[in-house]
Amino acid sequence: MERTRKTAERWDQEDDLSRYREEFYLPEGQIYLDGNSLGLMSKRAEQTCLDVLNSWRKCGIDGWTSGRYPWFSLSEELGKKSAPLVGADPAEVIVTGSTTVNLHQLLATFYRPEGKRTKILADSLTFPSDIYAMQSHLRLHGLDPGKHLIQVASRDGQLLDEEDLIAAMTDEVAIIVLPSVLYRSGQVLDMKRLTEAARKRGIPIGFDLCHSVGAIPHHLHDWGVDFAFWCNYKYLNGGPGAVASLFVHDKHHGGRPGLAGWFSSDKRVQFDMDHRLVPAADAGAYQIGTPHILSLAPLIGSLEMFNDAGIDLIRKKSLKQTRFLMELVEQELGEWRFAMGNPIEDERRGGHISLAHREAVRICKSLKEKGVVPDFRPPDVIRLAPVALYTSYTEIWEAVRILKEIMETKDYRRHKARREVVS
Numbered sequence: 309m310e311r312t313r314k315t316a317e318r319w320d321q322e323d324d325l326s327r328y329r330e331e332f333y334l335p336e337g338q339i340y341l342d343g344n345s346l347g348l349m350s351k352r353a354e355q356t357c358l359d360v361l362n363s364w365r366k367c368g369i370d371g372w373t374s375g376r377y378p379w380f381s382l383s384e385e386l387g388k389k390s391a392p393l394v395g396a397d398p399a400e401v402i403v404t405g406s407t408t409v410n411l412h413q414l415l416a417t418f419y420r421p422e423g424k425r426t427k428i429l430a431d432s433l434t435f436p437s438d439i440y441a442m443q444s445h446l447r448l449h450g451l452d453p454g455k456h457l458i459q460v461a462s463r464d465g466q467l468l469d470e471e472d473l474i475a476a477m478t479d480e481v482a483i484i485v486l487p488s489v490l491y492r493s494g495q496v497l498d499m500k501r502l503t504e505a506a507r508k509r510g511i512p513i514g515f516d517l518c519h520s521v522g523a524i525p526h527h528l529h530d531w532g533v534d535f536a537f538w539c540n541y542k543y544l545n546g547g548p549g550a551v552a553s554l555f556v557h558d559k560h561h562g563g564r565p566g567l568a569g570w571f572s573s574d575k576r577v578q579f580d581m582d583h584r585l586v587p588a589a590d591a592g593a594y595q596i597g598t599p600h601i602l603s604l605a606p607l608i609g610s611l612e613m614f615n616d617a618g619i620d621l622i623r624k625k626s627l628k629q630t631r632f633l634m635e636l637v638e639q640e641l642g643e644w645r646f647a648m649g650n651p652i653e654d655e656r657r658g659g660h661i662s663l664a665h666r667e668a669v670r671i672c673k674s675l676k677e678k679g680v681v682p683d684f685r686p687p688d689v690i691r692l693a694p695v696a697l698y699t700s701y702t703e704i705w706e707a708v709r710i711l712k713e714i715m716e717t718k719d720y721r722r723h724k725a726r727r728e729v730v731s
């Protein structure tokens with residue numbers, strides 16, 4: 309069925325989530341399709357940021373225990389608010405550190421090479437920071453990353469096959485770290501199935517949820533995932549450098565964190581200043597030092613919005629939006645041979661669309677100049693992420709119209725084929 313601008317306008321009118329759009333600061337004159345890299349600022353996030361600044365101004369040191377959002381328990385409070393987004397019990401999530409630091413913490417805790425079980429199992433398409441972290445833990449244990457880091461290959465360079473990942477879960481593997489959604493192709497891995505396979509073999513498994521949190525529902529607790537970690541500045545709109553999160557399944561609670569600090573303490577005794585650490589009985593034990601309160605503040609407002617809207621409705625709209633975008637690409641851009649790099653099936657598709665084209669770098673520059681904000685991932689991928697809380701169907705239609713115009717006029721040829729420092 310032919311898709312038109314009218315289709316988009318009608319869907320915008322029928323959309324249950326459209327009221328959230330006006331809660332965001334939408335960059336003027338832009339269609340923002342980069343919320344999978346940095347989510348936009350909402351008025352609620354701005355407000356809670358101001359509230360926290362205000363408690364610093366008014367309360368000084370007493371802001372730790374008074375004011376609107378007492379800082380001492382803010383990481384735990386936000387952990388509770390994040391739990392529904394990942395299918396966790398409230399005590400299993402803590403908002404702390406940064407994504408990569410949290411991975412370091414979790415590797416320090418769960419990577420226990422012993423006998424012939426020394427290897428870390430990962431994949432060849434994952435985000436570089438995760439790989440660097442895994443390599444550094446191998447080196448700390450005196451192991452050669454070339455031999456002990458197994459990166460399962462992709463058959464086509466874009467997608468991973470769960471069969472291949474499971475086949476690599478041998479008795480030499482000490483820990484598994486995989487992405488929930490691949491950052492380039494947007495493929496959702498079958499976390500439930502992978503976790504079951506790992507559990508049968510007695511291997512702890514964890515997931516990097518950076519590209520799925522806030523876009524798709526998870527059931528970490530029920531699946532029996534051992535640990536997970538994610539950033540809060542992409543789909544969750546927590547602001548640049550927002551404090552990140554981690555999940556530790558409650559079957560592991562009561563243990564000792566690999567990397568300890570005084571914020572790992574049971575809060576009731578933290579200020580006893582004893583040199584013997586009593587770790588918190590929940591995911592709070594994986595904190596290290598004083599929380600970055602000003603980078604937690606926007607999350608108070610932002611997470612509240614996700615809990616109001618509900619992740620299931622968000623996922624439903626996101627799928628409808630990415631499907632619409634794919635249909636329009638097929639309908640309008642057929643002759644320019646964009647290759648669809650993302651999975652087509654709903655269950656395997658994350659929150660963004662991945663279009664491969666030889667001229668991707670230049671096309672991205674042209675799009676940006678004309679007010680459509682995509683992002684580019686080497687070597688040839690244009691990522692487009694409609695975000696359920698603030699992107700309209702009409703914007704999707706308009707973005708494809710502009711892309712078509714760029715291809716028809718070959719406008720991209722005016723640009724240099726070199727990517728920017730931040731892309």
Ligand SMILES: *Cc1c(COP(=O)(O)O)cnc(C)c1O
Pocket residue numbers: 406407408409435437438487491516518519539552
């Ligand atoms: C964005 C992203 C990161 C970022 O890590 P930081 O420590 O926040 O810089 C890590 N992993 C994946 C998969 C990401 O998409």
